[in-house]
Amino acid sequence: MKRLNEQLTKLCEDFEASATVVVKDLQTNEIIQINSDKPFYVASIIKMWLLWLFFIEEQEGKRNLEEKVKLNCDLSLINMGICDLVHSDIEWTYKDLLYMMVVLSDNHCTNHIIDVLTLEKVNAEIKRLGAKDTVFNRKMNAGTANLATGDAVASIFELFFTSPQLSEKNRALALDMLSKQRYNTKLPLNFKSKMLSDGNGNIFYHKTGEIPLAEVDAGVLSMPKQNKNVVIVCMTQDLKNNRDGIVLNNKVGELVYDYFN
16 A cells, blocks of 8 residues: 555645544455554544444343433533434433434534443543543533544444344444534545446445534444455544535545546
């Protein structure tokens, strides 16, 4: 991946803000790591560790995906999802909340999941997984400054694809959530039309996030005809405006997609 490494390194060197990029071929274990050991604002990608821990506790019999729950929405919470737009008497399941947490990045659902799991247990699981410099500081709202390195983000996505700790049922459920991601203006924007038209059945399983002056996206590009899965992480911060971070994600995604195709 020498040529791709050179292209991505130049992109980051020319970028007028801070960026980390990780690309890992899960079949060959070849990896590109650019500023990957530095903590970045991880924004809503931090929700991947919540999803992981909920599934682990479900496998231990501590959680039930079909259990019914009602949400008490704090209307002061800035939200990208839908729970604050519907009437409060709706009964959701925990599986519903997890879908909305991942697919729509709903912060009301996320904060309920945090209350159930507790920040203490989430951070303990992050530490057990060896996610260096990854900290879940507080519940979700605009500007929530949770941190992770590019290496840690790449690792959690790899775990969802390969770890024997996850049941095949929960792995399939997680991948279904990630495949239904509704926010696709970052890494996949410039290759989404290619992915649909090439007829190879390629899928990008990913989770996005943003806070003021930081834009992030990460996931796994799956190419079944090539028997290849590639982790892609792009996180930016210290931006002059958020659009710059989105554009860098666009360029990184296109370079990686074109290289492997």
